[in-house]
Amino acid sequence: MSALAVWIVQPVGGGGSVPPLSTPEEVRAMFGKNRGIQGHQNSCYLDATLFNPEEFLHSLLAQILQAEPLLQLSSGQEAYHYQLFVDKDEKLNLPSVQTLFDQSFLTSDIKLKQVPSCLIIQMPRFGKDYKMYPRILPSMVLDVTDVIEDSPRQCIICGKLAEYECRECFGQCGSGLESIAFCAKCMDKVHSHKKRGSHASTRKLKVPPDFQMLADHCGSIPRVYMELFAVVCIETSHYVAFTRCGSGADATWCFFDSMADRKGEQHGYNIPTVVECGDLMQWVGEEGSQMLHAVTDNKALPDLPRRLLCDAYMCFYQSPKVMMYR
Template identity: 50%
Template sequence: MAASLDEIPIFALEHKWNSDIETSSQNDEVDEIPKINHQQLQNTRDLSIGSCVKVLVDNDSHYGVIRWIGTIDRLNPNKLTAAIELDNIHPLATDGTYQNVRYFQCSPRKAWFTDLKDCHEYDMAASNCYYNQQDLNDFESIPSSIITGTVPPICVNGNLEKMCGKYRGIQGHHNSCYLDSTLFSMFAFTCAFDELLFRPPNDKDCPEYEEVQRILREEIVNPLRKDLFVRSDRVMKLRTLLEKSSSISGLTTEEKDPEEFLTSLVAQTLKAEPFLKLSSGQDAYHYQLFVDKDEKLVFPSVQQLLEQSFLQSNIKLKTAPSCLIIQMPRFGKTFKMYPKIQPTLLLDITDIVEDAPRWCTVCGKLAHFECKDCYGQCGEGLESIAFCKPCLKKAHSHELRTNHEPKTLTIAPAAYDATNNYSSVPRRYLELLAVVCIETSHYVSFVKCGSGFEAPWCFFDSMADRKGEQNGYNIPEMVPCPDFPYWLSEEGAKYLRTVSDDRVLPEHAKRLLCDAYMCMYQTPDLMVHK
């Protein structure tokens, strides 16, 4: 189910994360952990490391996760002790040490040691201080692991249908769909955003940085990739911390948009390097399509709208990005510039990257000029406005183009030299990895389950079903989408242009094409050439 670890950043594999430290090898002030007699662990009432438990601390119930089980009392070798990482701090708790011995590493005042028989696996899925008792009734007692270390993205081997079904993905709760669909798209089947999980902290980070990163990595992404299920209380921990660490309010209760979540998590809390660097001097984590509506475009593609937006804004990408998040031209939850938009499976970014070599639209040789006034006159798309010198002169000898103002293209020397290895200028592409959609304030996503043209697609809804009413809980679901490539193909587009009433479309096709809110792209495994 898991792919190779080759794609995990090397610094992530080499860095020693706090939550991975189970010995005191880096701390001379504490002794080594006692060896465990594994025969003692055979009768532990199904409790094990990673089990979510309830314990009494000073006669008050506390919730947490077992991090270690073994013998501490050498006078009573049959007595098993559990080292528990509490969900909330307690003044008598430690950072993972007991009697000068380190058993695991956690935040100060969150480690509690108690007799294993006093631990009780709880019946409610929520286990932390961010919920009151009424909230706890909204969750079912479904195991949700806490997994340390690195876990590669899910790899689909064989039939996707076996992997799909209910209780798959991230469980929704309290208007969390904006976050559930975004996280599922970013991490389930791709490592495009994995640097967010592994950057070591620095002096400029906020106090919540390490805990936010740990929860994201160990309680959401790793369990999602290994078990294909994340309980909503894990996500609520993240939401609560983000309210403290960012300027976005209402993250735990209110309806939000994916870009607000990305601003809170990626920009303000994790302080990641911006995904996009623009020729205007601005940096960005996602790109909003700003375009004037073209009445001639009945069913535009993301490729057309992206090129139109860059042309009208007079900007380019400073460098080719490894990932690109594009927000569709719609505002609020109701206004849509176009009733349907076709996400582009393979996005050509050759003509929007500054200093990148381009080919002449006439002869196919290396272009040295660009004429924006020729857009739509000599062909389709931005590739139609690039010319070599002879073809530029010939095209602009026409009386309708004599007043055009072409500009000289700048080409980076390294890129110029690289073109000599090809008979034609290579194109640069990004592949579609996910589409986040919205309908009546509810976000869902279509996600590519792997890389390459043959990879299947699935539909994910964190609130697909519900058990119970006021005190019930939501049930997430993954559904295979075998027809996804057809709806994004030329053949599918040809059929869709003939459809006057979108209500006749299949449910998933309608949601994909009519409700697209955000498209996510990543660099394909191999450079593709036309």
């Protein structure tokens, strides 16, 4: 049998089509052994992907289904996912996806033409190793404001509408990509300093005319965020998945392993398992990240947080607003 030979174990009393989960009770009914997709002959990479998101399945089968690319790049290229390319920073003990995302877009000097409905981010590789950092903190919310072409941005100094950006100012007046955006007045002031007088990467930003007219009356400039809804992890050669059941910050997260257990030997079968991740937010939140900096030995971490932080391979983000019309 091929790796595609998998079957879905329905919840107790289930059968036929299963509607979207809407209550905590319905979510809990999906937890336990013999739940999810049963793995067969090293099919975990496909099992974990199918248990993720429909959008990623489309990207895998783009040549078959002719699905449109999710990402439109300013370079004119199109893509189904974005690979993070960064130079390894030995000082970073626990980089977040947001930190690596900003560094990668700064290095590549490209932008997205529009906010995607789904953004699939592949973690950075290091030579022949699939992990550049021993641990990466998945950002539950990803700020994409500064990578959207023509998106209104605010000056890092005064908060007014930004008119220029300077890539060489990255991290000098703030953190992340928002630190490179300035209004004309603050741009001149910042670059009057002898440390920044030689910066040569200054460029004028394109601002939508209608927004530019209303800039003085709209107060703070809204930022654009995307929500994490799934993570595919790999340890050695085995793939597993974390996924959010439902929407919103309070939605339940679960962990899926298509080969968590096994019945019998050569002629036996794998037993899939879905586990609730009740304390996941405690580890990826602000307090959890502070605690993680003090834990240097990954083996000291509980199993599920360790797998999420140490084995993250692809993170999936979505924009609920964009999904409503695209």
